Amino acid sequence: MSQPSVHEIYAVKYGQNLTGVRGHFFLGPDGDPHDEVMRLDYYVWVIRSPGQDILLDAGFTADTNRTRQRDHWEDPHQAVSRIGVDPATVPIVILSHLHYDHCGDLDAFPEATFVLQKDELEFWTGPYASRGEFARHTETADIERVVRLHGEGRVQLVDGLHEVVDGVWVQRVGGHTPGMQATYVRTDKGVVVLASDSSHFFENIEQDKPFAVHADVVDMYRAFDTMREAATSGLVIAGHDPLIEERFAAVPGHEGHVVRIA
Numbered sequence: 096m097s098q099p100s101v102h103e104i105y106a107v108k109y110g111q112n113l114t115g116v117r118g119h120f121f122l123g124p125d126g127d128p129h130d131e132v133m134r135l136d137y138y139v140w141v142i143r144s145p146g147q148d149i150l151l152d153a154g155f156t157a158d159t160n161r162t163r164q165r166d167h168w169e170d171p172h173q174a175v176s177r178i179g180v181d182p183a184t185v186p187i188v189i190l191s192h193l194h195y196d197h198c199g200d201l202d203a204f205p206e207a208t209f210v211l212q213k214d215e216l217e218f219w220t221g222p223y224a225s226r227g228e229f230a231r232h233t234e235t236a237d238i239e240r241v242v243r244l245h246g247e248g249r250v251q252l253v254d255g256l257h258e259v260v261d262g263v264w265v266q267r268v269g270g271h272t273p274g275m276q277a278t279y280v281r282t283d284k285g286v287v288v289l290a291s292d293s294s295h296f297f298e299n300i301e302q303d304k305p306f307a308v309h310a311d312v313v314d315m316y317r318a319f320d321t322m323r324e325a326a327t328s329g330l331v332i333a334g335h336d337p338l339i340e341e342r343f344a345a346v347p348g349h350e351g352h353v354v355r356i357a
């Protein structure tokens with residue numbers, strides 16, 4: 096019998112936001128230092144096994160950044176090519192959710208199938224997507240592109256817990272957005288959970304503090320529980336946290352850009 100697949104995980108940073116403060120990020124009690132600057136990093140995630148690289152999320156492009164004005168270093172497909180990912184042949188890109196900083200660079204992956212929760216696409220094509228508090232986190236062109244790709248048969252809509260490839264699963268957890276999904280990866284450390292925006296910072300899940308942007312706070316707490324339970328490695332990796340660079344080792348030659356999670 097063949098061994099079950101284990102994967103390596105790399106976090107590839109392609110930009111950062113240096114203008115956010117804690118008050119933008121946390122539903123804080125009184126006394127939290129809401130005006131303290133807090134860096135937020137932008138990552139794409141490479142899930143690697145022999146002969147196969149799949150991605151979690153596809154970031155945002157320099158084009159989108161003309162209006163967003165972050166500290167944007169390079170497009171996500173350029174960032175992942177630093178460690179030998181060939182964007183032209185990537186077979187699968189998991190989309191954790193459809194906020195602008197997660198689904199912008201899809202055209203750079205011409206062979207990919209995009210894996211998304213059906214609840215997520217339904218929400219962003221539904222009646223509440225255009226309301227201000229939701230709309231400000233998306234780009235209309237991104238949603239239209241996903242709809243077009245779905246029409247071309249390149250979006251796989253899943254519902255709940257789904258095995259993407261051997262040793263990689265997604266699960267709808269909701270909370271941050273209605274169809275937000277977490278990704279579970281079997282590694283030599285056990286199952287590692289890639290939270291993406293189900294826990295922007297380690298502080299969210301480790302101190303049980305919901306993020307300020309959400310569709311449902313109950314689901315956000317429930318997502319923390321679900322992810323903790325799934326992480327047999329003990330590792331739930333926050334999606335935007337500068338501490339990733341302190342907790343995990345840089346890939347030699349790619350310091351400041353790529354760390355290896357497992």
Ligand SMILES: [Zn+2]
Nearest residue numbers: 192194271292
């Ligand atoms: Zn988000």
